[in-house]
Amino acid sequence: MTESTHDRHPMTGNEMSPSAAGGIERHQYDVVVIGAGGAGLRAAIAAQEAGARTAIVCKSLLGKAHTVMAEGGIAAAMGNRWPEDNWEVHFRDTMRGGKMLNNWRMAQLHAQEAPERVMELEDWGALFDRTEDGLISQRDFGGHKYARLAHVGDRTGLEMIRTLQQRAFQLGIDVFMECTVTELLKDADGNGRIAGAFGYWRETGRFVVFEAPSVVLATGGIGKSFKVTSNSWEYTGDGHALALRAGASLINMEFVQFHPTGMVWPPSVKGLLVTESVRGDGGVLKNAEGKRFMFDYIPEYFKAETADTVEEADRWYDDKKNNRRPPELLPRDEVARAINSEIKAGRGSPHGGIYLDIASRRTPEFIRKRLPSMYHQFKELADVDITAEPMEIGPTCHYVMGGVEVDPDTELSAVPGLYAVGECSGGMHGSNRLGGNSLSDLLVFGRRAGAAAASYSDGLGGSRPAIAEQDVKAAEQSALAPFEVEGGENPYTIQQDLQQSMNDLVGIIREGAELERSLAEIEAFKERASRMKVEGHRQYNPGWHLSIDLRNMLIVSEAIAKAALAREESRGGHTRNDFPGPDPVWGSKNLVVTLNADGTGVELTEKPLPEMPDELKKYFE
Amino acid sequence: MGYELKMRVWRGDQSGGDLGDYTVEVSEGEVVLDALHRLQATQAGDLAVRWNCKAGKCGSCSAEINGRPRLLCMTRLSDFEPTETITVTPMRSFPVIRDLVTDVSYNYEKARELPGVELGPRDPDGKRRMMQVDVERGQEFRKCIECFLCQNTCHVVRDHEDNKPAFAGPRFFLRYAELDMHPLDTRDRRSAARETAGLGMCNITKCCTEVCPEGIRITDNAIIPMKERIVDRKYDPLVWLGAKIGLRNKDDDGRTEA
Numbered sequence: 101m102t103e104s105t106h107d108r109h110p111m112t113g114n115e116m117s118p119s120a121a122g123g124i125e126r127h128q129y130d131v132v133v134i135g136a137g138g139a140g141l142r143a144a145i146a147a148q149e150a151g152a153r154t155a156i157v158c159k160s161l162l163g164k165a166h167t168v169m170a171e172g173g174i175a176a177a178m179g180n181r182w183p184e185d186n187w188e189v190h191f192r193d194t195m196r197g198g199k200m201l202n203n204w205r206m207a208q209l210h211a212q213e214a215p216e217r218v219m220e221l222e223d224w225g226a227l228f229d230r231t232e233d234g235l236i237s238q239r240d241f242g243g244h245k246y247a248r249l250a251h252v253g254d255r256t257g258l259e260m261i262r263t264l265q266q267r268a269f270q271l272g273i274d275v276f277m278e279c280t281v282t283e284l285l286k287d288a289d290g291n292g293r294i295a296g297a298f299g300y301w302r303e304t305g306r307f308v309v310f311e312a313p314s315v316v317l318a319t320g321g322i323g324k325s326f327k328v329t330s331n332s333w334e335y336t337g338d339g340h341a342l343a344l345r346a347g348a349s350l351i352n353m354e355f356v357q358f359h360p361t362g363m364v365w366p367p368s369v370k371g372l373l374v375t376e377s378v379r380g381d382g383g384v385l386k387n388a389e390g391k392r393f394m395f396d397y398i399p400e401y402f403k404a405e406t407a408d409t410v411e412e413a414d415r416w417y418d419d420k421k422n423n424r425r426p427p428e429l430l431p432r433d434e435v436a437r438a439i440n441s442e443i444k445a446g447r448g449s450p451h452g453g454i455y456l457d458i459a460s461r462r463t464p465e466f467i468r469k470r471l472p473s474m475y476h477q478f479k480e481l482a483d484v485d486i487t488a489e490p491m492e493i494g495p496t497c498h499y500v501m502g503g504v505e506v507d508p509d510t511e512l513s514a515v516p517g518l519y520a521v522g523e524c525s526g527g528m529h530g531s532n533r534l535g536g537n538s539l540s541d542l543l544v545f546g547r548r549a550g551a552a553a554a555s556y557s558d559g560l561g562g563s564r565p566a567i568a569e570q571d572v573k574a575a576e577q578s579a580l581a582p583f584e585v586e587g588g589e590n591p592y593t594i595q596q597d598l599q600q601s602m603n604d605l606v607g608i609i610r611e612g613a614e615l616e617r618s619l620a621e622i623e624a625f626k627e628r629a630s631r632m633k634v635e636g637h638r639q640y641n642p643g644w645h646l647s648i649d650l651r652n653m654l655i656v657s658e659a660i661a662k663a664a665l666a667r668e669e670s671r672g673g674h675t676r677n678d679f680p681g682p683d684p685v686w687g688s689k690n691l692v693v694t695l696n697a698d699g700t701g702v703e704l705t706e707k708p709l710p711e712m713p714d715e716l717k718k719y720f721e
Numbered sequence: 722m723g724y725e726l727k728m729r730v731w732r733g734d735q736s737g738g739d740l741g742d743y744t745v746e747v748s749e750g751e752v753v754l755d756a757l758h759r760l761q762a763t764q765a766g767d768l769a770v771r772w773n774c775k776a777g778k779c780g781s782c783s784a785e786i787n788g789r790p791r792l793l794c795m796t797r798l799s800d801f802e803p804t805e806t807i808t809v810t811p812m813r814s815f816p817v818i819r820d821l822v823t824d825v826s827y828n829y830e831k832a833r834e835l836p837g838v839e840l841g842p843r844d845p846d847g848k849r850r851m852m853q854v855d856v857e858r859g860q861e862f863r864k865c866i867e868c869f870l871c872q873n874t875c876h877v878v879r880d881h882e883d884n885k886p887a888f889a890g891p892r893f894f895l896r897y898a899e900l901d902m903h904p905l906d907t908r909d910r911r912s913a914a915r916e917t918a919g920l921g922m923c924n925i926t927k928c929c930t931e932v933c934p935e936g937i938r939i940t941d942n943a944i945i946p947m948k949e950r951i952v953d954r955k956y957d958p959l960v961w962l963g964a965k966i967g968l969r970n971k972d973d974d975g976r977t978e979a
Contacts, residue, residue, distance in 0.1 A: 160773055160781065161781065161825070161829075162829065163780075164774075164779040166773075166774075168778055169774050169776065169778050219847070219849075222849055224837070224838065225840075225903070227851075227860050227903070230853040235850060252863070253860075258866065259863060266832075266837060269833050303818055303819075303822075332779075366751065367749075368752060369750075476777070477777070480795055481776070481795070481797070592762040592766065593762075634767075635766050639734065639769075639818075640819040640822050641767045642768070643766035
């Protein structure tokens with residue numbers, strides 16, 4: 101808006117250089133981080149601290165990324181509540197939660213480093229809830245043997261993002277807000293290295309080029325491809341798609357987590373997350389007949405560690421040594437499938453969910469103190485007082501386990517200079533993520549990627565990659581294409597049809613024939629999207645922004661559906677009606693997704709899982 | 722049940738604009754943001770509006786509804802009569818970019834001027850100890866979702882653009898208060914709050930508290946205690962004398978001036 105009068109962008113203070121060749125603004129950095137959630141901020145902090153000139157580029161205002169919505173807590177074996185807890189137990193819980201498909205090295209690093217990453221947040225000003233001894237409090241969550249989640253009421257994500265944001269400002273990191281990256285740029289020499297990124301300011305529609313030898317993708321997930329989701333508009337699989345187009349590979353894309361508890365009413369908030377802390381703090385699931393049905397759904401795999409009577413389950417909250425966990429706290433995939441079955445069997449609530457009841461089990465004071473956001477959310481949006489009546493909830497698309505295939509120690513992808521962290525990376529969570537392991541994942545691997553990216557850029561010396569001008573031109577033309585179309589379709593309609601299709605055909609329970617149909621439908625959506633049209637001009641135009649994001653949603657949806665069709669078994673966040681059980685053969689391999697030769701779709705290859713060393717295997721005997 | 726809602730939505734940019742009249746179908750349980758999204762998807766594809774979480778947690782969708790500063794995602798249509806026309810305008814204290822989207826960079830510039838926390842070393846076992854009752858004061862302020870409705874409403878800047886350079890605003894007074902009340906912070910933030918942030922310009926009309934969607938008692942719990950502590954330091958002759966002869970207020974133990 102003000103480029104004619106200001107040399108610096110009003111939002112960020114960054115130089116606008118409107119007089120640059122072709123009117124495209126240019127910036128040089130050592131490390132560019134795409135995304136400003138927990139992973140992006142932590143990566144940028146690590147890179148800047150390592151001495152790299154670092155920029156963060158994000159689609160929204162700073163502090164609004166999806167991390168802000170995280171509620172329950174950060175999983176870290178600090179042992180503040182249970183001295184018996186340590187990284188080995190956390191590692192074991194994580195691997196078992198992911199049905200052993202996790203990259204073992206990532207799961208190990210994550211469990212070992214999470215406690216120090218949490219302490220660091222405290223050093224930077226985070227105010228966690230405390231134990232009676234004044235230590236950081238830790239709460240129970242599904243799949244974690246001990247109370248392990250550092251938390252602040254049920255707004256832990258807000259605390260984390262604000263702490264990191266304040267730290268990033270203190271370090272003087274440049275932030276390009278409301279700026280969307282549409283393409284990664286590679287070295288003009290043709291040697292495959294990353295050379296930078298191309299994007300546009302949402303505010304003005306003006307293009308911007310970042311020249312940087314290291315790019316860290318931290319763009320989050322893909323939930324917006326599904327109709328019922330807890331994810332915001334930003335979650336369009338940008339990092340996944342950018343990586344594919346740049347030549348990197350994705351793994352585990354068939355594994356999509358449906359969180360068991362999303363709101364089901366009113367319709368406008370359908371899918372909105374209800375934190376797992378409700379169950380961690382004593383809430384139980386009941387069907388329309390008032391039955392605690394989770395006892396009917398304890399899988400063989402978790403039988404030995406799950407309570408099989410109401411009495412034992414209720415004793416566990418106070419005495420964890422002599423009792424087993426309530427089945428409501430099984431990993432998310434198990435609980436979501438159970439809820440789905442109850443609803444299908446006709447034992448659901450009036451609005452098509454089941455009941456989550458904490459009102460009859462805890463005092464109103466306890467509920468308001470431990471779950472203030474949930475209390476507020478239900479009161480304001482659904483007129484439900486959760487201290488007096490049960491909530492109606494149902495599964496909602498929440499998280500993608502799959503993402504960019506990376507080196508576990510450095511988060512480097514197959515493309516030199518391209519790193520990926522957080523939800524847009526793959527491997528850490530295997531086939532199913534445990535609650536609380538996401539926030540810790542962001543911190544542990546964000547820091548590792550930032551440090552590795554800074555060190556790579558530093559090591560290049562004078563041999564930095566250069567951007568090819570024809571690539572910039574091509575990116576520009578591609579972004580503007582929807583303005584050139586005559587009489588095409590509106591992107592909102594295509595997006596809605598895609599969301600409905602993914603929900604119906606690639607949802608919580610899948611089947612071969614439906615997956616084949618979804619792939620055919622995605623092809624048709626791609627065809628329609630090639631002719632979509634946007635109205636208006638380039639200044640803050642959400643229709644145009646969606647048309648660009650939609651391309652990413654389509655390629656990522658194809659990756660999910662294709663991998664889901666190939667994996668003929670059920671495991672974690674991938675359930676096949678036609679292949680109901682896990683298959684040990686499939687349990688030993690990953691499906692790797694890459695862009696096909698002409699760049700119009702994706703293809704799959706199988707790859708054996710990295711083998712766990714013997715000293716770690718002993719935890720699973 | 723569903724009905725046809727009449728809306729007036731401000732459309733325009735920095736060069737000017739006007740209220741546009743729309744009729745949009747809405748249904749039970751919806752919020753104002755739903756109605757705007759339906760407008761966007763069916764009648765006005767380029768209608769600019771900021772939003773993210775749609776759950777009152779991110780503070781992106783701040784605007785003025787029938788003149789009241791509110792979050793679009795937390796304002797239910799059932800708060801209005803179905804026959805009532807709902808008027809939506811951008812936040813008034815910030816320059817318009819387009820339609821309902823304003824340039825809130827003032828807030829991010831102020832955020833860059835803020836001090837960070839400075840804690841002493843960790844305990845010998847590598848952990849820190851603080852009691853729940855002591856962190857709760859700061860936790861109230863850290864509930865802030867940075868919707869900037871308080872900044873938008875504050876009289877000091879709402880009608881006096883020229884005050885902006887010297888005035889950080891209620892959102893950032895929260896930050897000073899939070900640091901000041903942090904059990905382990907080692908700095909004394911009082912002069913900074915007065916001199917850099919312009920706390921003295923606040924005349925405690927509590928408008929900020931009234932519009933806070935998180936219910937933070939900005940005036941009572943953050944601004945007034947900070948003002949009292951500054952006054953304490955600035956005017957109290959006993960405190961002045963105490964400081965001169967090396968006696969200190971216990972509250973400031975271990976804190977050095979930032």
